[in-house]
Amino acid sequence: MPELPEVEVVRAGLAPALTGARVVAVEVRDPRALKRHEPRDGSAFAGGHGVTLSPEAGRERAGDFERRLTGAVLGTPVRRGKFMWVPIDQAAPESGIAIGTQFGAPSALLAHLGMSGQMLLRSHEAPDDRHVRVRLWIEHPIHRELRIDFADQRLFGSLAIDELIPTDDGAPGGWGGLEMLTAETARGAMPSFSSRESVASLIPAQARHIARDALDPAFDDARFAAALRSRTVSVKTVLLDQRQVSGVGNIYADEALWRARLHPELPGLGVGPRKARELLLRVREVFGQALAEGGTSFDEQYVNVNGEAGYFAHSLHAYGRTGDPCDRCAEPLRRMMIGGRSSHFCARCQRKRSS
């Protein structure tokens, strides 16, 4: 389920189960699901991105991941765009560090769902789902024993333990944790370590190049508009560029462009200042509606933490509707490839000239 609304549905679904839970065991069934995980002082076996993992490198990677996560106490999951991470309490016996020690950089369990990743919340005795690659056995003070199963058919997604570093702008790393903290303080409780950690202005080192997403309060609209209007590539390519704005994927790019009446091939340079602002508005609008409907699911592939599909596929105006009449002007929708991805649009009401 992998664009911003789908990832947020997963994050919110995981939050109550993970916050304050202890990882009692970790089971890596397929080390290829850890392709972003760098073993701490490994390096005995190379095997970075794109390189097929040797059996030795796979075992080393899995072993390091299991050791560093087992025993960890988890915080509230945080999300920026399509990246999600769960802060790991430093009190965890991760590396034999005693409670209260200030040594050791803060770290998090980082997750990306890729094209087909799922995070499934299951009871300890529940039967296997298909394509489970990594399994966490956790114990929660209230919800007791649970399993978090990371299932991923295509293996473009991944889990990793990553270092947390300060954000460039000093604002929180992403969304999540903040509402947890306010709920705690509203109850008069002292914020826990985990919630304080999650609202800290930290981000996994691997996600440092990912821009804030369109729903982030600290997103800089003017900066995005300027960047868009300086690019020769198509407006759709810029929308998909996670360094400019994150969270937008192929579905919501097509939907936002349809709503803004912008032709996907229009160069960024050709988008006027007003249209640039409107485009952000449309991205937020479609994200908000998709979120309210539980995200977009075309089949059983994309589901929430309970394995349930979202309903937003019924509300799509452009994506996957080639040949259908445009909901605004009845012109049959067309499809073309842009940057290797299929794009769906109305050639009549989505203008190549911006107003």
Next chain:
DNA sequence: AGCTACACCTGATAGC
């Protein structure tokens, strides 16, 4: 520096 093409995977479906 900016841009394009491709690699990384499995599985469903269409056409022969």
Next chain:
DNA sequence: TGCTATCAGGTGTAGC
């Protein structure tokens, strides 16, 4: 039936 080609919601990087 069984082959091949194409397509799928994403990202990182090599090479121009």
